Amino acid sequence: MTSSFPIRAIVTGHTRGLGAALAEQLLTRNVTVLGLSRSRNAALKARFAAQLEEIELPLAEPARVAQWIATDALSNFVRGTQTVLLINNAGTVEPIGPIEAQDAANVADAVSLNVATPLMLASALAAAAVDATDRRIVHISSGAARNAYPGWSIYCATKAALDHHARAVALDATRALRICSLAPGVIDTDMQAQIRGSGEEQFPMRQRFEDLKRNGQLSTPEQSAARLIDYALSDAFGQTPVADIREIAKSA
Secondary structure: OOOOOOEEEEEEOOOOHHHHHHHHHHHHOOOEEEEEEOOOOHHHHHHOOOOEEEEEOOOOOHHHHHHHHOOOHHHHHHOOOOEEEEEEOOOOOOOOOOHHHOOHHHHHHHHHHHHHHHHHHHHHHHHHOOOOOEEEEEEEOOHHHOOOOOOOHHHHHHHHHHHHHHHHHHHHOOOOEEEEEEEOOOEOOHHHHHHHOOOOOOOOOHHHHHHHHHOOOOEOHHHHHHHHHHHHOOOOOOOOOEEEHHHHHHHO
């Protein structure tokens, strides 16, 4: 998408992995970014001091997120902008393991971070940027949203929730709003290391992910971020509410 209007983007979990790569590539494309995370990205801030705004926010605590949404921070950030992009990237794969081994507090944190916060931010963005002529929401989904895996019941369920949220929002046909729950493929991040570090009794498919790493079949965060942003800013974005970046790349 090419436009003479400024673009502003909100990226959650912008301090590492895919989130850091997304923020960096948006910034290099002259997009002003608001990063929401538990901590700050000092390296990015040093390079893009005027372009990057950061808010330290515990995204796994919906009450704290709601308090922040109730302030004027989001509306101030998007005011006067024609194109606004929200990328709900922050998430967790924990708890990994069979249902009887899952800690209740960890389940609550995962549902809060993976589902409640993205849905809250999506609603807040739609309301705050009501005057924008182009509002775009990306939920970072997963193949686990569409395929069940042993040991990943919470991760599968929470990512599936994002997919179905996008489907339902698309049916609302809200003016100037596009949404897609987008699977980014398998990326070489800390989450992948966490998966490979789990025991087979927790995650019986661990060997598959070890093989992907060993055989060089993992995408880098930078590669995935470039494909995601190209699609998120394209005219095709939003034509389908649930997509996989690997399938989009094949058909391009």
